[in-house]
Amino acid sequence: xxxxxxxxxxxxxxxxxxxxxxxxxxxxxxxxxxVVNGGPKKVAPATEAKVQEAIRQLGYRPNAAARALxxxxxxxxxxxxxxxxxxxxxxxxHAVEDAAGALGYALVLTNSDGNLAKERRNIxxxxxxxxxxxxxxxxxxxxxxxxxxxxxIPSVLxxxxxxxxxxxxxxxxxxxxxxTAVEHLIGHGHTNIGLAMGTTTGNEADAREEGWVxxxxxxxxxxxxxxxxxxxxxxxxxxxxxxxxxxxRPTAIFASSDMQAIGILRALHEAxxxxxxxxxxxxxxxxxxAEYSWPTLTTVEQPVRDMAEAAVRALVGADRGEPAQxxxxxxxxxxxxxxxxx
Amino acid sequence: xxxxxxxxxxxxxxxxxxxxxxxxxxxxxxxxxxVVNGGPKKVAPATEAKVQEAIRQLGYRPNAAARALxxxxxxxxxxxxxxxxxxxxxxxxHAVEDAAGALGYALVLTNSDGNLAKERRNIxxxxxxxxxxxxxxxxxxxxxxxxxxxxxIPSVLxxxxxxxxxxxxxxxxxxxxxxTAVEHLIGHGHTNIGLAMGTTTGNEADAREEGWVxxxxxxxxxxxxxxxxxxxxxxxxxxxxxxxxxxxRPTAIFASSDMQAIGILRALHEAxxxxxxxxxxxxxxxxxxAEYSWPTLTTVEQPVRDMAEAAVRALVGADRGEPAQxxxxxxxxxxxxxxxxx
DNA sequence: ATGAAAGCGCTAACAT
DNA sequence: ATGTTAGCGCTTTCAT
Numbered sequence: 001x002x003x004x005x006x007x008x009x010x011x012x013x014x015x016x017x018x019x020x021x022x023x024x025x026x027x028x029x030x031x032x033x034x035v036v037n038g039g040p041k042k043v044a045p046a047t048e049a050k051v052q053e054a055i056r057q058l059g060y061r062p063n064a065a066a067r068a069l070x071x072x073x074x075x076x077x078x079x080x081x082x083x084x085x086x087x088x089x090x091x092x093x094h095a096v097e098d099a100a101g102a103l104g105y106a107l108v109l110t111n112s113d114g115n116l117a118k119e120r121r122n123i124x125x126x127x128x129x130x131x132x133x134x135x136x137x138x139x140x141x142x143x144x145x146x147x148x149x150x151x152x153i154p155s156v157l158x159x160x161x162x163x164x165x166x167x168x169x170x171x172x173x174x175x176x177x178x179x180t181a182v183e184h185l186i187g188h189g190h191t192n193i194g195l196a197m198g199t200t201t202g203n204e205a206d207a208r209e210e211g212w213v214x215x216x217x218x219x220x221x222x223x224x225x226x227x228x229x230x231x232x233x234x235x236x237x238x239x240x241x242x243x244x245x246x247x248x249r250p251t252a253i254f255a256s257s258d259m260q261a262i263g264i265l266r267a268l269h270e271a272x273x274x275x276x277x278x279x280x281x282x283x284x285x286x287x288x289x290a291e292y293s294w295p296t297l298t299t300v301e302q303p304v305r306d307m308a309e310a311a312v313r314a315l316v317g318a319d320r321g322e323p324a325q326x327x328x329x330x331x332x333x334x335x336x337x338x339x340x341x342x
Numbered sequence: 343x344x345x346x347x348x349x350x351x352x353x354x355x356x357x358x359x360x361x362x363x364x365x366x367x368x369x370x371x372x373x374x375x376x377v378v379n380g381g382p383k384k385v386a387p388a389t390e391a392k393v394q395e396a397i398r399q400l401g402y403r404p405n406a407a408a409r410a411l412x413x414x415x416x417x418x419x420x421x422x423x424x425x426x427x428x429x430x431x432x433x434x435x436h437a438v439e440d441a442a443g444a445l446g447y448a449l450v451l452t453n454s455d456g457n458l459a460k461e462r463r464n465i466x467x468x469x470x471x472x473x474x475x476x477x478x479x480x481x482x483x484x485x486x487x488x489x490x491x492x493x494x495i496p497s498v499l500x501x502x503x504x505x506x507x508x509x510x511x512x513x514x515x516x517x518x519x520x521x522t523a524v525e526h527l528i529g530h531g532h533t534n535i536g537l538a539m540g541t542t543t544g545n546e547a548d549a550r551e552e553g554w555v556x557x558x559x560x561x562x563x564x565x566x567x568x569x570x571x572x573x574x575x576x577x578x579x580x581x582x583x584x585x586x587x588x589x590x591r592p593t594a595i596f597a598s599s600d601m602q603a604i605g606i607l608r609a610l611h612e613a614x615x616x617x618x619x620x621x622x623x624x625x626x627x628x629x630x631x632a633e634y635s636w637p638t639l640t641t642v643e644q645p646v647r648d649m650a651e652a653a654v655r656a657l658v659g660a661d662r663g664e665p666a667q668x669x670x671x672x673x674x675x676x677x678x679x680x681x682x683x684x
Numbered sequence: 685a686t687g688a689a690a691g692c693g694c695t696a697a698c699a700t
Numbered sequence: 701a702t703g704t705t706a707g708c709g710c711t712t713t714c715a716t
Contacts, residue, residue, distance in 0.1 A: 015414075015493075017693055028703040033695060040696070044701060059492050064471040065410035066693035069708050072357075074407055076450070076471075083436065085630070090432035094425065097453055106471060108418070109451040111439055129406040129418075129448060150401050151357075233634045262634050269636050288427070292575045292604050294611050294636045359709055370687040375711060382712070386685060408709035411692050 016060045025054035036062060068130060077315055078108045078126035078134040080119060086232065086259060087287040088304075089137065092158070095308035096135055103317055105132065114139050114230075116201065120147075127151045133315030135308075141204040154320070156311045159302070170311045170327045174284075177300040177331035178211025178254065181282040184298070184333060185252045186219050188280060188340045194224040194250035196239040196260050198231035208256045208284060224250045231256065236263020243279075244271050252280040252340075258290045261297050261338070276340035286334055295337035303329045358402045367396035378404060410472060419657055420450045420468035420476040422461060428574065428601060429629040430646075431479065434500070437650035438477055445659055447474065456481050456572075458543065462489075469493045475657030477650075483546040496662070498653045501644070512653045512669045516626075519642040519673035520553025520596065523624040526640070526675060527594040528561050530622060530682045536566040536592035538581040538602050540573035550598045550626060566592045573598065578605020585621075586613050594622040594682075600632045603639050603680070618682035628676055637679035645671050 018036070022029045027047060034041045035051040043051070054060070068074040077100050081089040097107040108131060112119035119138060126134050127147040134155040136143055145167065148155045157169040185193050195212045209226075216223055227242045229235035236255060240263060243250060255261040261283035268275055275281050275295055283290060286301025310327050313319045335341050360378070364371040369389060376383045377393040385393070396402070410416040419442050423431040439449040450473060454461035461480060468476050469489040476497040478485055487509065490497045499511040527535050537554045551568075558565055569584045571577035578597060582605060585592060597603040603625035610617055617623050617637055625632060628643025652669050655661045677683050 015693085019693080029694080030696075030704075031702060034702090037695080042701075047701080061470050061489075061493060063411070063693050065407055065416055066708090067695080068407035069405070069411050069692090069710085070694045070696090072407075072708075084426070084439065085429070085433050085436045087427070087429065087432070090429070090435075091427050093432075093435075093451065094427045094453055097426065097451055101452070106450050106452070106467065108448050109435065109439055110443070110448070111436055124403075125448065128403050147403075151403060233630060237634075265636065266634050266638075288575060289631070292579075292608050294607065296608075357709085361709080371710080372687060372689095372712075373685085376686090379711080384685075389685080405709050408692090409711080411694085411708090412710045412712090414692075 015063070016058045017063070018060070020058055021051065021054045021060045024058055025050045027051060072130070073132050074130045075104055076106045076108055076129070076131045077312065078110065078122075078129070078131040079137075080110050080112055080122050080126070080134060081137045082112055082114050082139050084109060084111050087289050088257065088259070088285045088302075091287055091304050092137065092308060095305045096312060098305075099309045099312035100316075103312065105312070105316055112139060114201070116140070120144055123147050127153055133312075135311045135315065139201040141200065154315050156314050158307060158311050166324050168314045168322075168324045168326070170307050170314070170329070172302050172307070172329050172331045174207035175211035175214065177284060177302075178208040178256075179215040180211075180331070180333050181284065181298075181300050182212050182215035182254050183219075184335075184339055185254065185280060185282055186215065186221065188252070188276075190250075190252035190280060191221055192224050192248065192250045192252070193221070194243055194253040195226045196236060196243075196253055196255040196264060197226060197228050198235065198256045198260065199228050206256065212254055224252075229260070231259060233259050233263040233266075236260030236265075237267050238263070240264035240267025244268070244273075250279065252276075252282075255281065255283040258283045258285040258287045258297060258299055261299070262289055262293055265293055265297075265338075275338050280340045281338040282333075283338075286332075290334070291336070293338075298336045298339035298341070299334050301332045301334050303332075357405070358400045359405070360402070362400055363393065363396045363402045366400055367392045369393060414472070415474050416472045417446055418448045418450055418471070418473045419654065420452065420464075420471070420473040421479075422452050422454055422464050422468070422476060423479045424454055424456050424481050426451060426453050429631050430599065430601070430627045430644075433629055433646050434479065434650060437647045438654060440647075441651045441654035442658075445654065447654070447658055454481060456543070458482070462486055465489050469495055475654075477653045477657065481543040483542070496657050498656050500649060500653050508666050510656045510664075510666045510668070512649050512656070512671070514644050514649070514671050514673045516549035517553035517556065519626060519644075520550040520598075521557040522553075522673070522675050523626065523640075523642050524554050524557035524596050525561070526677075526681055527596065527622060527624055528557065528563065530594070530618075532592075532594035532622060533563055534566050534590065534592045534594070535563070536585055536595040537568045538578060538585075538595055538597040538606060539568060539570050540577065540598045540602065541570050548598065554596055566594075571602070573601060575601050575605040575608075578602030578607075579609050580605070582606035582609025586610070586615075592621065594618075594624075597623065597625040600625045600627040600629045600639060600641055603641070604631055604635055607635055607639075607680075617680050622682040623680040624675075625680075628674075632676070633678070635680075640678045640681035640683070641676050643674045643676050645674075 018032045110122035227239035229239045290297035290299040360374045452464035569581035571581045632639035632641040
């Protein structure tokens with residue numbers, strides 16, 4: 001043992017609490033709270049100044065856990081998405097973080113990786129962490145919200161067309177957006193229009209498929225080929241190859257996501273085909289990737305920022321506590337090169 | 343006053359606490375804790391079963407805030423990145439979430455949007471929330487860690503070549519990676535190799551620039567043109583146009599990020615130039631975008647998952663508490679089409 | 685093997 | 701205007 005040790009370092013600063021501040025400023029802890037929170041009581045300017053000074057001097061920082069315990073609110077919201085590496089969801093996550101941050105809420109991000117068990121685990125975990133709300137972009141049509149409901153944590157389903165009973169949803173009219181896209185293709189004279197559809201875990205048909213069918217039917221056109229695959233670049237690539245291998249190759253394709261369109265583009269390029277000359281393409285989402293592909297993609301834009309704001313507002317903002325409602329945002333066809341417009 | 347009110351609805355279920363569980367199971371609250379946490383004391387199997395049953399029956403879920411307050415740990419880590427919409431960072435965020443989740447930690451995501459004030463605010467905020475560690479992919483060479491240090495919250499700098507004193511850093515050898523890329527281009531016979539460099543907020547030169555210079559100098563080649571712009575598609579697009587407008591147009595370009603390369607690609611396509619025939623291109627990061635561009639991008643891959651794991655481990659895993667160290671991961675040149683390889 | 689009880693730091697109702 | 705104080709739900713030491 002080294003008994004000669006000199007206690008050089010200053011005693012390990014333990015956490016400064018409101019008590020220390022109160023003592024230093026010569027006031028009570030309540031006053032410190034009032035100053036820190038700007039209420040609920042008024043404090044004399046002079047006192048306030050003293051407290052502020054004490055806070056500065058001591059380097060006091062409120063303990064969020066204690067506050068959360070007392071208030072029953074962590075000022076945090078949870079986000080459950082399939083995959084933050086997917087541009088659409090990373091854009092969404094960013095938008096949700098901004099919207100939450102503007103209201104003083106932090107964002108806990110969880111990826112469910114298309115894995116049902118993981119999604120459930122993430123939801124449980126968020127519930128246990130006393131988040132004040134959960135934004136859910138589930139892989140499921142009807143996600144399991146029991147854990148949230150049991151904990152009385154509000155949730156909103158994002159990017160969801162469905163009208164799940166009793167849950168607030170925020171999304172776009174997928175069918176209408178898809179119809180617009182397909183109609184645009186029809187307007188270019190195409191009669192054999194394929195569909196690259198993403199696969200959903202639930203058993204509900206995706207409304208984008210409906211929209212494609214409707215547009216075709218309304219125009220008296222037959223349904224073109226369908227390729228189902230994941231909502232990813234890899235999935236789109238596989239779908240693209242399948243279209244090319246099929247006997248009755250379409251002259252135009254509607255892809256249910258930009259990522260799939262990017263994959264399709266690669267498959268077409270590799271086959272030496274030109275877009276839109278040989279095959280025209282319109283996709284869905286309006287992510288930045290669609291603006292920088294070659295050719296640039298005509299795509300149906302989802303107003304992600306508006307949707308994120310609406311979701312957060314429903315959870316912890318002005319719309320909190322309102323009865324469940326279904327907010328449907330308009331999509332907008334962003335016309336670029338891949339559709340064949342001059 | 344309506345004294346006739348019939349108490350129809352069941353009393354609004356207030357949160358079930360460990361006290362309720364204890365009473366229901368006929369044990370003390372301590373035993374409930376032992377069961378829930380698997381320690382620190384042993385519990386008789388029969389008692390444990392009773393408690394588990396009570397937990398199930400009552401739908402008990404532990405309150406994380408209380409636990410955090412008691413333990414001084416929120417089992418949460420913070421992540422500060424410039425922009426989650428940027429594929430490189432969204433990939434990183436996903437990897438960090440996975441690594442943290444594997445250790446039982448949740449991830450609080452914050453975007454600083456290249457904004458210094460916002461970065462500082464995010465850091466303060468995370469500190470106040472008692473996160474157990476912060477992974478920082480700062481826009482700055484030497485981010486302001488005072489708030490974290492004051493709160494004794496460990497932090498690690500990610501994607502950082504620097505050896506900031508006293509802070510653990512995790513990154514790749516940017517200079518070496520860049521050199522490899524440029525040497526590859528030189529190997530293809532190029533003698534006029536441009537650099538599309540991202541702009542950093544600090545005043546330190548990015549090591550990728552060094553690597554470019556070194557490779558050129560070692561080969562006895564003159565420095566090609568430099569275009570500086572943001573680490574984004576938009577930035578790359580602008581850089582690409584500048585290269586094209588310059589008198590002495592390079593025959594090859596090294597871009598400091600995949601995003602910039604994607605932007606450059608667009609500028610070249612629009613100008614009717616082919617890659618790699620007219621201009622060869624190699625970039626940095628190894629994001630999935632580089633695999634699905636046209637042509638596909640030869641790029642210097644960063645082992646993002648390994649880096650994320652190392653960062654999390656240093657914060658709250660096996661390496662916690664170790665003295666500050668600098669973990670440098672190897673990069674790998676992913677050869678695809680844009681460089682001109684056959 | 686189990687229980688009692690002392691706080692963790694904060695908020696806000698209730699004094700003064 | 702300011703102070704006192706009772707918890708929020710949990711962990712864990714110290715009894716039993």
